[in-house]
């Protein structure tokens with residue numbers, strides 16, 4: 001799955017909402033990237049296995065005949081014995097589902113029948129499977145034509161227990177039942193989404209579609225429903241009774257009864273279709289072995305573009321009616337991705353077709369359903385005229401991510417959610433590998449450090465979790481679709497690949513995919529294959545990174561001719577945790593030609609400088625001497641240098657001797673060390689200033705994020721100085737911004753185009769008057785001429801932000817104009833862009849009105865987080881009061897997948913221990929497993945900021961340094 005990526009990420013720090021280095025205007029994977037790497041940065045922010053099967057020469061055959069995992073002794077007693085278990089019992093397992101669904105798009109209900117071939121492997125009188133929010137017709141239940149004597153549903157455990165009078169015979173039998181349910185509006189299970197009205201849709205509606213009457217939604221007064229599934233992680237059970245765990249792989253034969261005029265898609269191609277008046281029956285081919293969370297159905301109206309791979313696999317991209325052109329870019333990336341992965345894994349794409357569909361209402365960024373990948377619109381469609389440059393990149397990354405899952409996740413599946421990172425870490429890493437190959441000029445691996453930074457930030461909290469995390473209840477799973485599973489996961493894979501070498505790593509991964517195809521694997525299964533194929537101690541090395549949370553900071557001190565290294569767990573609260581890692585250290589000394597690699601296996605170690613490099617340059621002042629650890633930031637750790645080493649690196653930085661990735665690493669480490677009060681803000685400001693002449697997109701994105709963070713913490717830490725600090729930041733960003741200007745230049749690079757909005761947005765946020773005035777001027781022209789070349793999509797957000805800076809309750813015309821733009825736009829990207837700025841003014845009444853806009857029928861639930869991400873620190877109290885007052889409604893609208901992100905957006909605006917206590921007491925009676933972890937992380941962030949503020953207030957030289965930096969030419 002891809003998280004929904006926000007235009008901005010919430011950054012740990014007093015910094016509220018910061019532009020993500022990795023995400024641009026409206027991003028992808030990051031959206032509500034779950035609890036589903038949802039919302040922004042920490043814990044989100046931006047958007048995942050034991051083989052029970054007999055191993056043998058023919059793994060496929062072995063898996064197909066898979067006996068149930070871990071046969072257990074036959075249970076006796078009452079159905080109660082199955083309550084409170086994290087997993088289903090193993091004495092029965094599904095082999096094949098015959099599933100028939102009939103959605104009613106008017107009544108917003110569905111009914112269905114399922115026949116499940118179940119293999120019973122140990123004597124029992126019970127069958128136990130998952131079901132939730134379904135009404136199961138008890139009288140219809142038969143196993144081997146025998147009715148159960150007792151049917152019990154345990155709602156809390158989301159299980160259905162069937163008790164039979166006699167012991168079930170061993171071997172395979174068929175379980176039949178009928179059920180019905182509601183097409184919900186929660187974007188999970190089997191749900192309804194609204195088709196946006198375009199002319200053709202309207203025309204068709206006269207002919208075919210029945211009036212919409214079962215939803216609160218209105219869109220331009222004309223709405224139509226479609227039916228969509230989203231099952232990951234545990235919502236297949238909301239559509240049909242099933243063994244809803246990834247290890248229970250089975251084959252699926254699906255059929256649908258739907259309105260004749262609609263397009264009906266499922267994982268496999270259509271085998272047979274028959275029309276009877278207004279209803280058609282569609283039967284799909286039987287799938288290969290797959291997990292329930294990958295089953296999918298989409299029923300709606302679309303147009304599509306189509307391509308075919310050299311092997312004959314048909315790929316289609318489905319978009320809104322009349323907009324199929326906007327699917328061409330995704331189609332191109334899809335075709336290239338399938339070719340690349342086929343070569344990389346040495347295994348062809350396993351299904352006969354691949355559909356990618358843009359869904360109007362979608363909680364995550366995208367979902368990798370086998371053969372039927374669903375996307376948030378902004379993550380799939382790209383239009384030269386109306387999309388921003390960052391959108392294009394976002395589409396490429398998301399498509400490459402979801403298609404990587406077709407191997408990593410779908411073909412080889414995690415055995416249990418503890419190993420979610422095997423899905424998400426790998427898909428994230430693979431997507432960068434693929435996009436780097438398709439678009440080398442995008443420098444995507446340098447941009448990947450934005451992902452690494454998100455992982456490092458979340459993992460520097462006490463309330464983080466290990467990559468391999470224990471799951472006790474289904475409701476805990478949503479929250480681990482976070483920066484640990486995705487970003488830390490992908491980063492430790494990059495670290496391992498760097499250590500093993502690209503070619504060895506690829507061969508071993510291909511062997512792993514072949515070995516576990518159509519089956520399940522755990523993390524240690526991967527390590528075993530990597531060890532076998534490379535001869536390296538992979539398991540020992542990697543276990544320290546995946547089984548314990550956190551990561552180390554390496555303290556580097558130069559003592560004579562030796563470099564002393566010491567590792568300690570890095571935590572933002574300034575404490576030092578107990579963790580110890582095997583750290584792949586890389587180092588360079590005065591040049592990139594003399595890199596060294598070795599493993600730090602103990603608490604500390606001592607390296608002779610002459611062993612690091614024969615030629616290190618002279619260590620006199622003004623010499624070329626420098627030492628950089630973690631070359632190109634391939635390692636998942638931070639480095640704290642002693643004063644001499646830090647000064648030498650700053651000189652090397654100014655002398656332009658360092659790589660882009662190292663420049664990013666140095667400023668990110670310094671930022672984190674400052675937040676943890678291990679370094680002063682004063683020294684961080686001096687370091688930032690060393691980036692004055694920087695021009696690279698990725699480096700400046702990080703400088704930008706750090707600058708906004710510093711400006712935000714200064715608001716509370718040094719109110720008298722915040723104006724001057726903002727001026728220093730403006731000075732840093734203005735030079736590259738002026739060089740780029742507002743207007744795109746002929747033939748400019750993708751990265752320059754991406755950089756422009758990053759700089760302009762921040763200059764506006766920092767209050768740079770000239771930029772604000774220019775933004776307002778261009779917006780006024782745009783209002784009269786929507787096709788003006790003065791405001792292309794790429795820079796539109798900066799202008800919108802500029803408009804909001806001047807809005808007040810008494811002067812609200814700019815705000816009303818933006819609402820008009822929102823209402824007139826049919827593009828998801830444009831709507832997200834406007835929503836993202838509505839809360840960004842400093843007038844409390846306007847912010848409140850914007851927040852309440854969330855409750856109107858004009859905002860889709862999926863877009864809630866766009867609105868909340870833009871709240872400035874000046875109006876945080878009004879946002880908190882609003883959240884408290886409307887909590888019941890907000891938590892319903894946001895649902896389990898988004899609610900944690902919304903809490904985080906508001907709570908982390910604050911920076912005092914008193915406020916943290918107030919949040920704690922408010923949520924004490926409102927806790928839900930779906931956001932418990934996120935809440936704890938948010939409270940910890942508030943306390944970390946409170947501590948940071950105290951540290952800043954005790955810095956004697958801060959004011960003097962700020963003045964000095966301002967006066968420098």
Ligand SMILES: [Zn+2]
Nearest residue numbers: 001002424427
């Ligand atoms: Zn994913």
